Amino acid sequence: MFVGRSQELAVLEEAYAMDSFQMVVVYGRRRVGKSTLLRRFTDNKPDVRFFQARETSASENLRALSAVVLGQDENGQTPPAYPTFEAALENMFSYADDHRLVFVIDEYPYLAQSYPGISSLLQNLIDRCKNSSHMMLVLCGSSMSFMEHRVLGSKSPLYGRRTAQLKVKPFDAFDSAAMLAPADAVRSVELYSLVGGVPLYLEQLDGSRSTEWNLANRILGLSRYLYAEPENYLSQEVRTPALYNAVISSLAHGCTRPVDIKNDIGLSSSAVAGYLKSLEELGVIERIAPVGDANRKHARYRICDCLFLAHFSLAARHAELVERGMERQAAERIVQRDLSTYVGHIFEDVSRQWLLRQMTSGDVPVLPLEVGRWWGTDPRRHETVDVDVAAIGLDGELVAGECKWEAKPAGSDVLGTLASRAELVRKDASRTILYLFSKSGFTDECKADALRRGNVRLVTADEMFGR
CATH class of the missing domain: 3.40.1350.10 (Trna Endonuclease; Chain: A, domain 1)
Known part of the structure; x- marks a missing residue:
């Protein structure tokens, strides 16, 4: 099911309609639906090349890129790979001199990891060909730090070449509700509060069943995708997930200031600051301050990813039951004892989202x-x-x-x-x-x-x- 993303699609369509060289940078955390968005955008485009980079060697990525560039011949065979990335990309840019072409490089950080010179190569090709090219180049990536610093940052070879950028964020509660149909308003808020607005997480739930049923059958349980996801996500993104887990757990237990976290888990101030910065870049936590208050001393940190919050607060309290295979009993206790208070805090977020929507629409x-x-x-x-x-x-x-x-x-x-x-x-x-x-x-x-x-x-x- 494809829902929402109307603003993101509008930006992409506007860039495509210009019929001149465009470089659009699309980024956002894993599982947020970037590739799905780009597939939706390119569905009705006549000439699209979609290259999915992989976490592999440069030669393997070059072989895969060559297959995308060359396609298959009349006998259904893929021609031999290009000898270099430069040769493959020059072919694409040459072709775009006469054709409106959408060229998507998905998971661009993987390509750059396998071949570090790719950004400089693209820079040279863009500078040489942009005035005559009809290419719409889309660089997409899930590594937030890489995309923000090494693609969009001022020290990147590609700095100044982008014509548009999209940071794809999780859905708010209202777009999430569309994926949770036929859930009513109360259940929509409850389910959203447990997994947040990441489309892949929402797809795991059944909006026709109760919140307790979803807890027992979709969220809790050692074999459940959503139960293991917070730790799996951190393992993919950071080098010392155990220490990041400790910081998140401290936040979940009410330590909202760096000094409180430092005292709680026994790390240095500089280490805590580094972990908080990384978690903020990953979209797991956020720094908040009172509206209208510019005093940085009054700022706090909070877990803003609902799946992480539910995992480190609700699920963690019932870990022993879950480990014994008693997911149903754990879900029952959560609903009876903890859910209302927990959802109440998320309802504040939902209310702010609603108000912002009303302001945007002029209501x-x-x-x-x-x-x-x-x-x-x-x-x-x-x-x-x-x-x-x-x-x-x-x-x-x-x-x-x-x-x-x-x-x-x-x-x-x-x-x-x-x-x-x-x-x-x-x-x-x-x-x-x-x-x-x-x-x-x-x-x-x-x-x-x-x-x-x-x-x-x-x-x-x-x-x-x-x-």
Whole structure:
């Protein structure tokens, strides 16, 4: 099933329509659907060469590239390989002088690893041929560090040659819901909170079955793909996965500052900083700060990949049951004891995603400078408080929201608390809009209070998902 990616496809189609040389860099973490996106884009193109580089020797990659360039003859035979990468690529560029050609090199870091001179070779060919070429060259890769530093970075031979770039990100909760159909809004949020928006992970789930069933039959269990994926993913991306696991585990247990992680696992400050930077580049964690607060000392780290978060918090607590083959019992305990609180935190992310979508579409008439959350000290109560959803608009507006993932409807007390805390975020806001997001709706008293205040919007989970 192909869902979403309308913006990414639009960028690719715009580049293709120019009918001049284009170099588009497409990158993103593994399993996020980059190759699927490019296959979709090239489906209706008349002249496409798609080369899938492999983690192998230069000679093997040259042989595979030659087969893509030369194709098969009239007898169905593939001609002998080119003697060099330069000869193979010169053939492609020469052909593109007279043909609109899409040439995709997928997993470009593997090619560069096997033949380090490939970027310089492409640079020379691009500089020599770009004015006459009709090639749309697409370089695609999963190694985030390589693509950002050695393809897009200023020290790369290819620096300045790209005409467009796409960082393909995981789906938000709403595109994910399309892959989880026929799940209702509540189950969509629950399942999204367990695996996030990586398409390959979503494909493992069954939206027609309960969250507990999916936990027992799709996520927990030593033989399950999703259970082993966090450690497998790290093993592919880093050299010392055990230490990265320790950092992620520390974050999952509530250590959100580098100094807390350092004290928790006994590593040096510089080592912790390095691990955090790498995990951030991999999209496993993110650095967050209170909206409107430029003080770096107030920043925190959090696990933003839902599969990693579920694995290191929910699954880790029940590892002994899972190892004994008692996935059903582990899933039952998670649903009964932990799931509501866990999903409540992810519901905050979902609410922010919804708000940003509403702003993008114009349904919320605010142009956002920042969208995130806020925390700080309430001087009136001398305690630390937070605001689940906070956005500052281009014209000084403030949007503040509270999220409730509970079985009972949200009451007017929640609205009163939100209104009080919003004043702490930005006292000089040109306009303040309050949002309450609730799994189970709102009490009549809360609805009446919202109507009286006039600047309040009440949003249920069903409304967010168009149900």
